[in-house]
Amino acid sequence: MVTTPRITPDLSTNVGALRLAFPTLMASGCYGSGEEYAPFVDLARIGGVVLKSVTRFPRLGNDAPRLVPVASGLLNAIGLQNPGIDAYLERDVAKFAERPCAVVGSVAGFSVDDYGYVTERLAARDEIDAIELNISCPNVAHEGETFACDAALAERATRAARQATTKPLIVKLSPNVTDITEIARAVEAAGGDALAVVNTVRGMAIDVERRAPMLGNVTGGLSGAAMRPIALLAVWEVAAAVRLPIVGQGGIETARDALEFLLAGASAVSIGTANFTDPRAPVAICDGLSTYLNEHGYAALRDLVGAANPTFLGTR
Amino acid sequence: MVTTPRITPDLSTNVGALRLAFPTLMASGCYGSGEEYAPFVDLARIGGVVLKSVTRFPRLGNDAPRLVPVASGLLNAIGLQNPGIDAYLERDVAKFAERPCAVVGSVAGFSVDDYGYVTERLAARDEIDAIELNISCPNVAHEGETFACDAALAERATRAARQATTKPLIVKLSPNVTDITEIARAVEAAGGDALAVVNTVRGMAIDVERRAPMLGNVTGGLSGAAMRPIALLAVWEVAAAVRLPIVGQGGIETARDALEFLLAGASAVSIGTANFTDPRAPVAICDGLSTYLNEHGYAALRDLVGAANPTFLGTR
Amino acid sequence: MPALLTSPAVHTTVVSERREPASGIVIVGLRAPDLAGAVRPGQFVMVVPPGGERCATALAPYECDGERVSLMIVVVGSRTRELATLAPGSALTVFGPLGNGFDAAALGDDVGLVAGGVGIASLLLLARALREREASVRLYYGARTAAALVGAEAFAALGCAVTLATDDGSCGYRGFVTEPLARKGGEHGALAACGPSPMLRAVGRIAVAGGVPAQLSLEEAFACGVGACWGCAVPLGRESAQAPAFPAPSFGERRDYVHARICTEGPVFWAHELRW
């Protein structure tokens, strides 16, 4: 038994040029703008918040119901309810300056032009440290989905956003594709700085009493532990296909789950649904990561990135 | 409150020309050839057994470990271990005659020719009531997967098998595709009689102590409740795209789960992983279906097929 | 409904008692002094599932006194089943209190309370607040069957009049509780209701038809419970004071409503402002 000295391990990480004190981002759409969780969590102990996706124009969102609990997970079909970029910039963005952690804006769109336009306006604000491009929302029927499911569209959306900002640009991929590495390569070619892997998996549930779909939108996105093995494989494959840093996500609830994604090749992780179980999860994950690093004699979390993946292409 | 007379509802169903006394098939690879479960279940109370997939040549299968329990599910990477069609016909097939339920042979292959050849030899046997074409096994790296992930290959494999037999031909689709309806249409065009929707979802798990993949094969297939919303949506979409009868599967554990698939448009269901929880599950599911039919005033299960799906194309 | 000034927090509580007044209905008492001091009628807490893996469960504090908060749980699925089997001594983490709660003052001094099933749990604290102000209160309470009519005596003990109804007629009126309400509801100055959606819609219709203001406590599946996920949407008239400033309707959409969050703008809404 090797005893390692109990030091405080370095949990900081970089997602391209985005520096994070902790490797834990709060997933877009799951954490509001952070203030909603402030009564329950010290936001200085998380890496950052990815804001709810914003679109060019205001959106009412999908009809209720928008949520269905399923085995080890959650189906959601919010439908990108948001006030649109104008109202967002005017009323909401200023208060993000108060966040004691990184603030990542999330941009959704229905055209290549949308992605460029909204990115440009949002990224221009000092309160925003980086942009995540949500090209993979499964809940805006026959609209947004296509971008992350088609390499050419993914490339064009990424290029439009790339031209609109020099801030770190994280492009969020969908698992609902035959070959995710093809999309990852297209994003890399278009100048994306990093990849968020992955958004929710398309799914549905039926109410057997009403004999009708449970969700107002019929279909939804599956998140939570149920999708973890799927998301982990996506990270593993993308890490072998491109050199871009990866933000792993999909069902991460514990430090062990986070370690799986880091070892597969993610430089950071996003936590979404686990907050709905227990808002203390993100801090518990960091505590668990520190313990693991100590017990296994690692000084820095970065040393673990890709350590289980012999096909990992990235750098630590 | 309407009181309906307590009759014994008709649970029988047809999958094309395959007639089943109960709508419950036992999923390929999960039930051996039925005899393994005979001490625990009355096989006369299930619809039928889909046998473990057989290939042209014997296969050793993947290295251990081949199974990882995950949240609400199971990852497996068996790798089609089987004795090959020669030994299978010689030693095993005769005893399938004893099964008091339908017996569906499952054929896997690595070439179009394989699918035709193995189908022809297996379907020639009287003990076999129908053939399921496994073009979607995710655990034979870079080999079998491609057939269900490429419409042209799916079409060719189906056509080869179609030419080899007039028995009911059920083609098993994969969820690991951008658009499953495209594959379903290709199978319909090639003369498949029915579709099994769906095989396992690709996934993986990492051992954080060894810092290596958990499975000998690195990646595996996710089955069980975790994949249920994904499989259900696949059935819903396929039911809207083709007129072929559907055998729904993926995480069905209870009568309510089975109802979701039937209401989405499946004519029958397959039960795999639920048997590993409790071998009594298939009989409990049929009991639950009877109760539901009684309570809701339906005389026959067939009346429910597609009843929640306004886009259902099939016939009841 | 103005938002209440409470400060939600994470509370580590201990189960101090467990009662099962009817089959499938369990009352779990918690030692939770800070929470007990903070809860207002009609608010809820999010209960962290001890076994993890599922979203926290929204539950309304039922009784609340001194150091103790109790929850009334009707077993409908895996999370309520898990909570209903908690033995005394078990630790239980909850966060809250959350939501706006009822506006007792705005209900005036002749109030009809309408409870369907476990909706009763949200109304006891309100009844107490109303009776402390010496408002005249009648409880209309419906359930499946007599045994499931749990807790009506507590309202009687507070001095509320009580009208009961059961689906099977085993106690009180046979049928929906909204039927006796329809006959007498107009007599009250205001209504407050909690129960399943079909009941609340019926109460809403009665209230609007009779010109009686009604506060309805809504229920939907929640994920976050804190306003972060926008999963618990309900259509609300744009003109409502409770309508969230953001978001406005989508470009090109001509609708007279916005989506409010039940967990944050609600769970209590004025019946005449809902557009469902």
Next chain:
Amino acid sequence: MPALLTSPAVHTTVVSERREPASGIVIVGLRAPDLAGAVRPGQFVMVVPPGGERCATALAPYECDGERVSLMIVVVGSRTRELATLAPGSALTVFGPLGNGFDAAALGDDVGLVAGGVGIASLLLLARALREREASVRLYYGARTAAALVGAEAFAALGCAVTLATDDGSCGYRGFVTEPLARKGGEHGALAACGPSPMLRAVGRIAVAGGVPAQLSLEEAFACGVGACWGCAVPLGRESAQAPAFPAPSFGERRDYVHARICTEGPVFWAHELRW
């Protein structure tokens, strides 16, 4: 190892007792008369998770007498945690007995038993069978720490000699139990072992090197437990009597082994026949 002639079945049992001899180690007694009559040493049962949603858990009957079968459970994950919290009176469904079990006769009359951790649970019935035949038996038993060395006294009471080892030296030899075994293992006519894979591999090496036949009870994640899924594969020499007739190796593959199913051809294998 010849397959035993037992007839497996589904058994509906009731938890009759629950003991926690050490933290994280729980012994659950079951009222299960039919099962108690059928179990042979080294077999296992599949325990249906009361909350569903996960595969049944393979557990070795630990004690077995008259109407009662007990299970020794080490909590490592969600299923073992659930089983370890079952209160007396709870219903528990198990199916079995399954697997080949130890071939006690083939072990002769001077036997070394080797247990690592919860592996001890598979060996008590074997020790009893061996002692009934008046074989001389020594138990080599290793665990993390003294408190986790549960149940050694039962072997002593049967008249077995006992050598203990702990990782932390808090009881007996400090280090792996295979170290004292390596020194004395050759003295026995045969070995039988159950424990974690690294331990079993070490026992296998000692046995093969010393020319001592050894029966190893293997462990892997199971799904079905009944031979239906081929998930619990272990490489076994083609010449082994336990090698499944089917399947032969793949065309073009030149390997000297086949994959046997731990649950069906095993869980007990001759050390010299394994190719792992």
